[in-house]
Amino acid sequence: MLSTFEVLSLPARRKIVERLRHGPKSVGELADELGISQPIMSKHLRTLRDSGFVTVRVDAQRRWYELRPEPLKEMAEWLEPYRWMWEDRLDLLGERLDTMRDEEENR
């Protein structure tokens, strides 16, 4: 099974995730919208499911795929320690003073 980061390394899979941002979709919908064949779409969704990015709800012949927050949250949290590198240091709330001090040290 692919890791969280590996899953999103494929542009096609990132596009699928983007399409699911506003609610669940069926395999056919996604395949049509992205111009991907149905079997390949099914395989990507399988990968996304195995790695926790989506869940499926069965409805007769249709499968509704829905986004799950966990893997995306995990990635966001991995990135968090680097945020000071590009964010304005004089943010209003004065949070992250330690981080800012680190920054000075490592310049």
Place this chain on the structure above:
Amino acid sequence: MLSTFEVLSLPARRKIVERLRHGPKSVGELADELGISQPIMSKHLRTLRDSGFVTVRVDAQRRWYELRPEPLKEMAEWLEPYRWMWEDRLDLLGERLDTMRDEEENR
């Protein structure tokens, strides 16, 4: 050249980035710390450099590799639209009201 997401899909490369969080390091340092052979480390650093994750400063035989914010920022920004999925909706500042409304619509 690999895309931003592809670069970090390899655990070894993520570890390199983590090691560079607190300032520049040389190839040898990184190789030793991570238990990776020097040639392979050089190749990873080449990849990280080609994709904009690091810059090099030459100093005699030594090369000091330093993190650049841009690719990490890019990834963080890609993830931003999904943040509402895991964050507390009643955040103090009351920002992102639109996002929260979206959430209701798509439930």
Place this chain on the structure above:
DNA sequence: GGAGTATATACCGTCAAGAGTATGTACGCG
């Protein structure tokens, strides 16, 4: 139960990323 729809999976070929190893290059120093 037969036909059509929606989706999953099995099988196959390709290709490129990654690891390993050997070698090249550049610099400092005695």
Place this chain on the structure above:
DNA sequence: CGCGTACATACTCTTGACGGTATATACTCC
């Protein structure tokens, strides 16, 4: 100038992800 250090690159091999195609499964409706 010869040697050691620090690093890059060339080369080879292997592996597995990906796409394509064909086929299986499951459900609905007439």
